[in-house]
Amino acid sequence: MSSSVSSGELTTADGVPLKVSLRRAVRRSRLKALLLVAPLLLFLVIAFVMPIFDMLSRSVANTEIATHLSRTVAALEDWDPRSDELPEEPVYEALANDLAEGHENRAIGRLSSRLNYEKSGMRSAVMRSGMASRTMDPPYKEGLLEAHDAWGDLETWRLIKRESSPYTLSYYLAAIDKQYSPEGEIVDVADDRRIYQGLFWRTFWMSSVITLLTLVLGFPIAYLLANLPLRKSNLLMILVLLPFWTSLLVRTTTWIAILQSQGVLNDIMVVLGVIADDARWQMIHNKLGTIIAMTHILLPFMILPLYSVMKTIPPSYMHAARSLGGKPFLSFRRVYFPLTIPGIAAGAILVFILSIGYYITPALVGGQSGRFITNYIAYHMQTSLNWGLAAAIASILLFVVVVFYLVFNRLVGVDKVKLG
């Protein structure tokens, strides 16, 4: 057709070639779409993405020593950390000046905490020497050695030399129970100080148990809902959605009321004579409490994706399997079950991701033994104030979550997520 047009090209009424016009229209609508997304994107970058990157950078930031011991670090330039001799007098003089200044502008507290993370006892060494260095006369080496014997320890100097760069991996090492040896090699920390590897594993295995339990409990419910007539299943669906919509704190509180030793369940058991009054079950403030409460809280997140997949499986498949002679269990295992695997994957990944990042419930019902790694992020944020370590643990957890999120996105697609 187009060959019959004199110019050889189709044009719009005002003479623009059709191709150009179409391209222009597509470009315009693409721009419009981007402009609509732009405000939200900008907002999220400022209020969410930048904070996350700020946290990631904090997990490797190491400014305290480079800033507050700048003269010492410069003077240590020529000192060989492998030598068996203490640094010379100029280094001690620089240190005394740095500490005196730190004492003056109150930066010494942060410096001492930072050094103390690496080597215990450094807090008092820095604080005491800071006080002494204000009135110290040369020779500084003798003065400082007298103020605290940490300055006569080669390890101290190797530590300062090693941690003088503006970035460090030591928070990440601490987050997986490793540390630098005095020789600068990465080694395990002493057995009695190992906690984080165990915590990461506990978080992962307890989350796996919770995921498995939600699957075992959620599968029959999803199956029932998907196979009942709509009117009935909508009614029962409310029983799934109501807990989903109820405040997390309410659901945690109610488990405290039920499970605690003077709680409802123990009282019933005592009244029924199953247990003696002085032998009440300890079901809360331990692993069991965390697992029960979190299984309850996360169960709807398993049921909903399972249900939406089972809803799409035609009942005729099972009828066909039965009419071809399959026994009920065999038909279920070979025909129905394989079709539900996408739903199982979606629900399991979702529950697992949510579970390893849970903080509130383990903190309230977990006691000492049922705590998750998240509780230690909060501990270092609020109590020990070791923010670098908090950021490093959070970054490791974030990495794990992002990996699972990408898998989830690949398998299910985030835009397929349904909310009730």
Next chain:
Amino acid sequence: MAIPSYATRSERIWHYVFRGLCALIFLFLIGPLLIIIPLSFNAEPYFTFTREMLSFDPAGYSWRWYEDFFTSSRWLNSIKNSFIIGICSTLLATVLGTLAALGLSSRHMPARGLFMALLISPMIVPLIISAAAMFFFFSKIHLAQTYLGVILAHTVLGIPFVVITVTATLSSFDTTLIRAAHSLGASPQRTFFKVILPLVTPGVVSGALFAFITSFDEVVVVLFVAGPGQRTMPIQMWSGIREEISPTILAVATLLVILSILLLTTLELLRRRSERLRGMTPS
């Protein structure tokens, strides 16, 4: 799910066993929520049923924890804070999220999957990590311990819900309706107000409700970002559970269960309305 006529005896037994199992799981889901309602009327400061309560003696029941709640300035103040923060962050999240959803539903949106993954990420990133990150960053830019800081943080958390619900509504939106309206002589404005808006509104409203309840129930971020001036109701409950365990918390919990029942009903009505408007058979 009815038993087919050809079912064997063992299948019939399994059918009832299965029903029984499902009933038990439903009890596990809903029982704990129902149990706190009578407990919140306990006349004694215990978290369990007293002898008087079990024998339905009126003396065992009282409104004292509700009175305690409604006369405590700390609780009332925390409710006020929760509403201020919840409403502001919901408005912000709804406006930003709806605009973005409109863009994302466009056929010509480039890198749709990538943007979607990014916009939904606040829902996936563990709250403690978001909270820690926002605490560090907001402290730097002097937003920590302010209403604005908490509102912005809750807006971030509410956005994924708005984006998900509104894009879901838009993806099932039948664009031939627009052309039909035009061909029947409606002006673009009239088409927008009479056709597009009524069909999209239920999605936007349920997105807004999701965002509101997210903010209303959020503890972790408030714990880190807010100061003592912005204590919200969940924070009050959190410290109540940790420090002075009193059944006032059960009264609050009962009120919150009622709130979630109301919310769920609203959402269900919205869903039915939107299905009716689309000409789908109501389920």
